[in-house]
Amino acid sequence: EQLPDELRSRVLQAIEHDDKVLVEDILAWPEDSAGGIMQPIAFRLNEKLTCRDAITTLHEKQDDLESIFYLYVENDADQLVGVTSLRALLTNPPSTVLQDIMATDVITASPVDDQEIVARLVSRYDLLAIPVVDENRHMLGIVTIDDVVDVIQEEALEDMMLMAGVGQEPDPSVGGVVGVARQRLTWLLVTLVGGIGMAELIGVFENALAQKAVLAGFIPVMLGMGGNVGIQAATVAVRNIAVGHDQNTSIPSMLYREARIGLILGFAFALTLGGYALVRWYSEPLIALSIAGAIISTVCTAAILGAVVPLTLNRLKVDPAIATGPFVTTGIDLLAILIYFSTAKIILDL
Structure with a gap:
């Protein structure tokens, strides 16, 4: 299949008749x-x-x-x-x-x-x-x-x-860099558009940031933890699909399991992050409470979303492996920003 048409014809002509029939039978299939x-x-x-x-x-x-x-x-x-x-x-x-x-x-x-x-x-x-x-x-x-x-x-x-969000790149020994760059650009544009969306979303909460500038320091933590948990959940879901476990277990039970895992991780992170915020800004305990509540919600949501995307793509006959690329991380980042600032606004009354 990988030989040029002319060379493949010459090879088939050189094969003995009985073997040629067998080879042609195989080549008839995808x-x-x-x-x-x-x-x-x-x-x-x-x-x-x-x-x-x-x-x-x-x-x-x-x-x-x-x-x-x-x-x-x-x-x-x-x-x-x-x-x-x-x-x-x-x-x-x-x-x-x-x-x-x-x-x-x-x-x-x-x-x-x-x-x-x-x-x-x-x-x-x-x-x-x-x-x-x-x-x-x-x-x-x-x-x-x-x-x-x-x-x-x-x-x-x-x-x-x-x-990794790079698709199926050709052998580096053949082809030009323009085609490879174009292929990578398609995936990276998703991240770029998501970044623009996050910038606009943060701008919506500009007043909240102006009143509590300390909230800005925890944005990378929310994005990082949410993204990592989402990728872990997506990777596990892709693996379950690959080995056929998704056929033996219902989707609701798989999502319920990931939700419980996300909840446990969220509480663990909340104790650590909230404890730090409480010690650091002991005069404003509501800051610690808002950060703890936001990290729990973000991690739990990320775990569920990370599992939902590959399972949904698989049902749509799309390779679920792309779920662990820019699509999931960008989507989770947007949700993390929304959850974080919405929680802070409610608890801190901003």
């Missing part, structure tokens, strides 16, 4: 799908054969089979009906029929399934390989654990780049 990463050759036999027949066939075809993890069992219509391990072939009597030792609940993948879904299945069921079948359960190939490791590395790198 590059990041199960069909695009599968191996078209697998160890499969008819269900009526015996363990002796299977071992004999294995000896005869060992040079053609690159990866042998399981024996896949088919019926007379060449449909996948079961799977058994190599250990079962060796530990059962040679005359045992394959259909008597096979497991019929075979975990399979469709050739159009995204490679990340395939990796998730392999990880969840601790498989060494997973068969790829069409709508009629005809076996097209297998995706091995080696292929899955490559997929996991690729997806992890992609998520890391998205979390």
Whole structure:
């Protein structure tokens, strides 16, 4: 897929006919799908054969089979009906029929399934390989654990780049800097616009700042703690989505859990920050109270928002990894400013 069209045609022409058909079958599927990463050759036999027949066939075809993890069992219509391990072939009597030792609940993948879904299945069921079948359960190939490791590395790198807000940058050895700068600019503009919004929002509370200038000193603390808590919650949510935990746990329960975590963290920060403010401005205890109340509300809100954004994006079929980038941090910063000054105005009667 990554070769230029002309070079790819020349390579296909140089491949022998049988291998050429297999390669063309794989190229027919999207590059990041199960069909695009599968191996078209697998160890499969008819269900009526015996363990002796299977071992004999294995000896005869060992040079053609690159990866042998399981024996896949088919019926007379060449449909996948079961799977058994190599250990079962060796530990059962040679005359045992394959259909008597096979497991019929075979975990399979469709050739159009995204490679990340395939990796998730392999990880969840601790498989060494997973068969790829069409709508009629005809076996097209297998995706091995080696292929899955490559997929996991690729997806992890992609998520890391998205979390950093730089998208999928090309190889630094190729391409120009203008394209990379344009790609980064798109993400950074979100932060820039958010910064302008914060400046305008702070301006709304200009009178409050004029009356209590000490409030300005705690703005970085509110933004920093809220942003960090939000990123932590978003990262955990993205990880839960990646490993499929979101399918086993309802969204309300996940949000409730993050809200409780945020509340605990908020009270811990409130004791520290409020205690400092109380000692520093002991003659004005309401300042400490307003700061403590604001940090609790900010952290709790940040924890919930950090979890909501990736879960929502996932439901909208958008990569949730972008939730840990500028979108969440900018949104939380705006909310932190609003919560902080609104709390101060109410408690301090500004």
